[in-house]
Amino acid sequence: MIWDWDYTFEILPVLAQAAIVTIEATAIGFVIALVLGLFLAILRMSGPKTGWCVSVFIECIRSTPLLIQIFFLYFVFPSFGITLDAFVAGVIALGLHYGCYCAEVYRAGLEGVHRGQWEACTALNLSSLTTFKNIILPQAIPPIVPVLGNYLVALFKETPLLSAIAVMEMMQTAKILGSETFRYTEPITLVGIAFLIMSLVSAALIRIVERRLNLRSAK
Amino acid sequence: MTMAAAEQLAPQQPMVRFENVSKRYGNLVVLDDLNLEVSRGEKVAIIGPSGSGKTTVLRMLMTLERIDGGVIWVDGEPMTHMMQGGQMVPAAQKHLRRVRSKIGMVFQHFNLFPHMTALQNCIEAPITVLKMSRKEAEARATELLGMVGLADKKGHYPAQLSGGQQQRVAIARALAMRPKVMLFDEVTSALDPELVGEVLHVIRQLGAEHDLTMLMVTHQMGFAKEFADRVCFFYQGKIAEQGAPQELFGAPKNDRTKQFLRAVLESG
Ligand SMILES: Nc1ncnc2c1ncn2[C@@H]1O[C@H](COP(=O)(O)OP(=O)(O)OP(=O)(O)O)[C@@H](O)[C@H]1O
Ligand SMILES: [Mg+2]
Numbered sequence: 394m395i396w397d398w399d400y401t402f403e404i405l406p407v408l409a410q411a412a413i414v415t416i417e418a419t420a421i422g423f424v425i426a427l428v429l430g431l432f433l434a435i436l437r438m439s440g441p442k443t444g445w446c447v448s449v450f451i452e453c454i455r456s457t458p459l460l461i462q463i464f465f466l467y468f469v470f471p472s473f474g475i476t477l478d479a480f481v482a483g484v485i486a487l488g489l490h491y492g493c494y495c496a497e498v499y500r501a502g503l504e505g506v507h508r509g510q511w512e513a514c515t516a517l518n519l520s521s522l523t524t525f526k527n528i529i530l531p532q533a534i535p536p537i538v539p540v541l542g543n544y545l546v547a548l549f550k551e552t553p554l555l556s557a558i559a560v561m562e563m564m565q566t567a568k569i570l571g572s573e574t575f576r577y578t579e580p581i582t583l584v585g586i587a588f589l590i591m592s593l594v595s596a597a598l599i600r601i602v603e604r605r606l607n608l609r610s611a612k
Numbered sequence: 613m614t615m616a617a618a619e620q621l622a623p624q625q626p627m628v629r630f631e632n633v634s635k636r637y638g639n640l641v642v643l644d645d646l647n648l649e650v651s652r653g654e655k656v657a658i659i660g661p662s663g664s665g666k667t668t669v670l671r672m673l674m675t676l677e678r679i680d681g682g683v684i685w686v687d688g689e690p691m692t693h694m695m696q697g698g699q700m701v702p703a704a705q706k707h708l709r710r711v712r713s714k715i716g717m718v719f720q721h722f723n724l725f726p727h728m729t730a731l732q733n734c735i736e737a738p739i740t741v742l743k744m745s746r747k748e749a750e751a752r753a754t755e756l757l758g759m760v761g762l763a764d765k766k767g768h769y770p771a772q773l774s775g776g777q778q779q780r781v782a783i784a785r786a787l788a789m790r791p792k793v794m795l796f797d798e799v800t801s802a803l804d805p806e807l808v809g810e811v812l813h814v815i816r817q818l819g820a821e822h823d824l825t826m827l828m829v830t831h832q833m834g835f836a837k838e839f840a841d842r843v844c845f846f847y848q849g850k851i852a853e854q855g856a857p858q859e860l861f862g863a864p865k866n867d868r869t870k871q872f873l874r875a876v877l878e879s880g
Pocket of ligand 1: 637640642660661662663664665666667668669
C-alpha cells in the first residue's frame, strides 16, 4: 500500500507538536526581522559613515546563504565563547537574514514619505522621536505591508533549514520519523501539506490586513 | 547678556532680524548679505520673480535650511547662534528648538498629516511638545478650527477636504502652537482660483484679531497691497526695494520692481 492511514494517525500528533516549533521559529524570527530591519534602516539613514557600514553589513548577509549563517551562529560562535541553543541560533539567523531584507523595504517606505511631512514636523517643533513614531512611520508602513508579508511567508518556508542543526521543527521531525520506520511517504507529504495550508492561510491574512490599511488611509 | 536682561530688552527689539545673512547652494548664491528687520506685529509681504530667494528666506527662519553666513535674531535673541563663554557659536539643537517654538509656518502644499483627522492634526504638537492635556488641546483646536470656519470638519481626513479647507486646517494647526511669528509661503498658489478667497479671508482675520508678526511670500499683489504694512521686493537674493504698499505699488523707484510689477499686471 502506498499510503498507510494507521501510520498517518500515529505520527500526526508528533508532527503537530513539531508544527508548533515551526510556527514559533517563524513568529520569533519574523519579529526579530521586523525590529532589526527597522533599526538597520534608521541607522542607514543616520549618517554617511554609519550608513555605509550598515549597507556593507546588509549586503554581506543578503549575499550569503541562510544555511551558512545558521551554521555560523551554531558551530562557529562557540569558538568565540558564545554557545547558543540550536533553536535560538536558528531563530536568530532567520531574523538576521530577513532583517536585512526588511531593512531595504523599510527604506523604500521611509523614502516614500514626502519631504514636506518632515518639514511640517520641524515647523511644529516635534521631537525627532515623535516625528518618526507618530508621523513618518504610520505613513511609511501601510504601503510596504504586502512586501513584508511576502517575506513572512518566505521566512516560514525556509524554517526547514533549521533541521540542519537538528531543531525539532516539522522537517527534522519528519526525517527522524522516516528513518525510524523507513516510511518517508507519509511524514514528508504531511509536512508538505502543512506548509501549503499555512502559507495559503497567512497569505490570505496578509491580504486582509492590507485591505484594512488601504481602507483606513483612503478615508 | 542674561536671559532676564534679554527679555527686558525684547520690546524694543525687532521680532525678527536677519543680520548679513547669506545662503549658497554650491556655487549659486541664493541670498547675498541680507539685512531685514521685522517689528512686532508687523505684516511683511515678500514679492519677487521666481528664484529670487523668497522661499529661502522663510525656510531659513523656520530652520529648515542652514545659513552660510550672518545671524538670524528672533525676539531679541540669536536663533542660529548662541552665547557660550562670551562667544557666539552655532546653535545647538536644544537652543534651536526653543527659539523655533516662537515661529509657525504654513506651506504651499499644506503638508497636513494625511493619516490624521483635522482635529488630530491640530492637537499632535500641543500634546507632545507643549505637554497640554488631550482635553485642553482638543478644546483649543476646536476653537481654532471654528475660527477658520471648519468647526464641522473636525473629524475629516485631509483627503476628504478641499484644498482651501486643507490650507485652513494647516493654518489652525500652526496657530495651535501659539507662535509669535507666522510664515506663509505662497499659501494660495496650489489652490483652485475659487478657493483662494477663503484662505485669504482667514489670513486677513488673523492679521486683524491677533498681535501676530507675519511674513508672507505671495503672488497676490492685490492682497499684499491691502494687507501688508510693508512690501519687500526681492531680486537675485537681495531686497531690491521695500516700502509701504502704496509707495512700492504706486510709485516704484527701482527699474526691476517696475519691470516685475508690469509683468505681473500683464499676466493678470
Ligand atoms: N535645495 C536646493 N538646492 C539647490 N538649489 C536650490 C535649492 N533650493 C532652492 N534652490 C535655488 O535657490 C534659488 C532661490 O530659490 P527660492 O525657492 O528661494 O526662490 P523663490 O523666490 O521662492 O522662487 P519661486 O517664486 O519660484 O518660489 C533658486 O535659484 C533655486 O533654484
Ligand atoms: Mg518659492
